[in-house]
Amino acid sequence: MSAFSAIGNDREVDQNEFTPGIEPQPTWCPGCGDYGVLKALKGAMAELGKDPEEVLLCTGIGCSGKLNSYFDSYGFHTIHGRSLPVARAAKLANSDLEVVAAGGDGDGYGIGGNHFMHTARENHDMTYIVFNNEVFGLTKGQTSPTSPQGHKSKTQPEGNAKAPIRPLSLGLTSGASYVARTAAVNPNQAKEILVEAMEHDGFSHVDFLTQCPTWNKDAKQYVPYVDIQDSDDYDFDVSDRREAQEMMHETEDALYEGTVLTGRYYVEEGRRSYQQEKRHRGSMPEQPLAERYFDD
Numbered sequence: 001m002s003a004f005s006a007i008g009n010d011r012e013v014d015q016n017e018f019t020p021g022i023e024p025q026p027t028w029c030p031g032c033g034d035y036g037v038l039k040a041l042k043g044a045m046a047e048l049g050k051d052p053e054e055v056l057l058c059t060g061i062g063c064s065g066k067l068n069s070y071f072d073s074y075g076f077h078t079i080h081g082r083s084l085p086v087a088r089a090a091k092l093a094n095s096d097l098e099v100v101a102a103g104g105d106g107d108g109y110g111i112g113g114n115h116f117m118h119t120a121r122e123n124h125d126m127t128y129i130v131f132n133n134e135v136f137g138l139t140k141g142q143t144s145p146t147s148p149q150g151h152k153s154k155t156q157p158e159g160n161a162k163a164p165i166r167p168l169s170l171g172l173t174s175g176a177s178y179v180a181r182t183a184a185v186n187p188n189q190a191k192e193i194l195v196e197a198m199e200h201d202g203f204s205h206v207d208f209l210t211q212c213p214t215w216n217k218d219a220k221q222y223v224p225y226v227d228i229q230d231s232d233d234y235d236f237d238v239s240d241r242r243e244a245q246e247m248m249h250e251t252e253d254a255l256y257e258g259t260v261l262t263g264r265y266y267v268e269e270g271r272r273s274y275q276q277e278k279r280h281r282g283s284m285p286e287q288p289l290a291e292r293y294f295d296d
């Protein structure tokens with residue numbers, strides 16, 4: 001497949017434009033799913049014809065936070081769980097930016113869980129990628145909000161007593177207008193979903209399954225996976241909230257029983273993003289705030 005691609009802007013973009021000039025040696029472990037996110041994100045940006053200077057990537061703390069080091073765009077490596085408020089502020093200041101926020105499952109669903117709920121509710125126009133590997137990887141494998149019940153770790157040596165969070169259902173009930181799950185082992189689907197998520201007007205939540213072979217050896221490697229849009233076994237309407245909710249429940253139960261379902265779950269068209277709603281109400285100027293302050 002060519003590294004050149006574009007469906008958005010007029011010019012062809014080489015995904016290598018998103019590789020830093022002096023490429024740092026990745027410090028992710030061999031076999032880590034995070035490589036898959038990086039590859040899919042670069043491919044999606046090229047597909048959309050984005051220039052690196054049109055993109056802001058905000059990350060939290062964790063192995064996922066290293067994404068900034070290997071992805072050449074504007075970047076903001078924030079504190080733990082805080083990538084979303086920074087991303088929101090940046091989008092409000094410069095609505096022309098393609099804003100992507102990223103973090104791990106501990107960062108996004110635990111420490112930053114409140115930010116997740118309210119950014120989804122307010123439908124901020126951005127894409128949020130949650131690297132879901134079911135552990136806190138950077139800090140050596142502690143139990144996280146998505147660790148399955150019974151999962152053994154240094155913090156829960158007898159096995160996790162807590163039921164895991166249901167990320168897709170949480171995204172939907174919080175108010176995200178685009179909700180999908182993909183996996184690092186499925187790079188083509190991952191790229192397609194990231195393209196859709198970035199094209200969507202509103203808050204796009206992508207639960208991205210990323211294997212952590214170092215600290216979660218017993219966990220699924222997320223293979224074989226099923227793309228629910230490609231399978232005849234699943235038939236539901238992604239624009240119907242109730243049907244999406246039922247499919248999410250089935251998917252979340254199945255994951256902990258060893259079946260990996262991925263795909264698009266909910267797509268709400270026609271709802272104004274936060275930025276659009278503000279403009280509609282006359283409380284936000286058409287011109288990005290950043291331009292008003294920095295124009296000559």
Ligand code: SF4
Nearest residue numbers: 028029032063137212
């Ligand atoms: Fe990836 Fe896990 Fe290694 Fe972190 S500890 S780089 S999540 S494999």
